[in-house]
Amino acid sequence: MPVLELQGVSQEFGGLRALDSIDLQVEQNSIFGIIGPNGAGKTTLFNVITGIYPPTEGRLIFQDQPIAALSSHKVARLGIGRTFQNIRLFNRLSVIDNVKVAANWNRSAGLLASLLGLPSYSREQSQSQEKAEALIDMMGLYAKRMEYAQSLSYGEQRRLEIARALAAVPSLLLLDEPAAGMNSSEKLELMDLIWKIRDDMQLTILLVEHDMHLVMNICEQIAVLDYGRKIAEGDPDAIKRDPRVIQSYLGVER
Numbered sequence: 001m002p003v004l005e006l007q008g009v010s011q012e013f014g015g016l017r018a019l020d021s022i023d024l025q026v027e028q029n030s031i032f033g034i035i036g037p038n039g040a041g042k043t044t045l046f047n048v049i050t051g052i053y054p055p056t057e058g059r060l061i062f063q064d065q066p067i068a069a070l071s072s073h074k075v076a077r078l079g080i081g082r083t084f085q086n087i088r089l090f091n092r093l094s095v096i097d098n099v100k101v102a103a104n105w106n107r108s109a110g111l112l113a114s115l116l117g118l119p120s121y122s123r124e125q126s127q128s129q130e131k132a133e134a135l136i137d138m139m140g141l142y143a144k145r146m147e148y149a150q151s152l153s154y155g156e157q158r159r160l161e162i163a164r165a166l167a168a169v170p171s172l173l174l175l176d177e178p179a180a181g182m183n184s185s186e187k188l189e190l191m192d193l194i195w196k197i198r199d200d201m202q203l204t205i206l207l208v209e210h211d212m213h214l215v216m217n218i219c220e221q222i223a224v225l226d227y228g229r230k231i232a233e234g235d236p237d238a239i240k241r242d243p244r245v246i247q248s249y250l251g252v253e254r
């Protein structure tokens with residue numbers, strides 16, 4: 001059964017059809033890639049799935065529930081987490097605090113309990129500290145946990161974004177160009193991390209990425225967008241051989 005299904009999803013901005021009748025089925029526990037040239041609609045697809053824009057047309061179903069009309073806050077609470085193509089961190093907070101702030105959005109203890117210093121609050125605080133440390137460790141950032149987010153390298157900031165997204169305990173994780181700005185050894189580490197996240201946390205992963213080595217190695221299924229349309233879908237081998245994909249995106253076959 002698909003964990004996420006899109007039926008005829010379109011998104012218009014003025015006269016521009018950024019997404020044109022997209023159908024998609026993402027199987028539970030899979031790593032699903034979305035590729036395509038600049039401006040193809042990949043980030044727009046993530047924005048529609050995460051409730052940033054309601055789609056102009058079409059249906060979105062997450063775990064059997066229609067989500068097209070829900071706010072981004074509600075979509076996040078249902079278990080869809082994401083990272084952003086343009087990194088969004090709190091630059092003047094430490095690495096650990098960036099993760100704790102993300103986890104605290106889901107916190108059950110109220111502001112009152114925190115103001116009063118009630119035991120439930122301090123218990124939650126220490127749990128959130130432990131959870132944040134574990135996530136940071138998993139992302140290979142433990143040694144940097146007290147540093148300002150802005151002092152991290154680009155690749156480290158991308159991994160911190162993933163830790164932040166995971167702090168909200170999603171069941172579907174959307175990664176928008178997680179390898180952008182990474183060097184080749186960081187990209188290899190990222191591949192292992194994505195596999196580990198999927199396996200250890202039982203997640204489904206939707207991945208937008210321009211690095212074809214990474215995409216072809218890690219994704220089980222790939223959809224190709226071009227001018228808002230889905231022009232191909234299949235496993236990596238089928239996508240590599242698809243003449244339309246080669247023409248519109250992958251370039252001349254070598």
Ligand SMILES: Nc1ncnc2c1ncn2[C@@H]1O[C@H](COP(=O)(O)OP(=O)(O)OP(=O)(O)O)[C@@H](O)[C@H]1O
Nearest residue numbers: 013016018036037038039040041042043044045085
């Ligand atoms: N909020 C918006 N208002 C108007 N136009 C938009 C908006 N968001 C995206 N677009 C347009 O929609 C099209 C798709 O953009 P999108 O950012 O989804 O592409 P993309 O596939 O993510 O590209 P890239 O690989 O460069 O990140 C582009 O023409 C873009 O200019």
Ligand SMILES: [Mg+2]
Nearest residue numbers: 042043044085
């Ligand atoms: Mg984009």
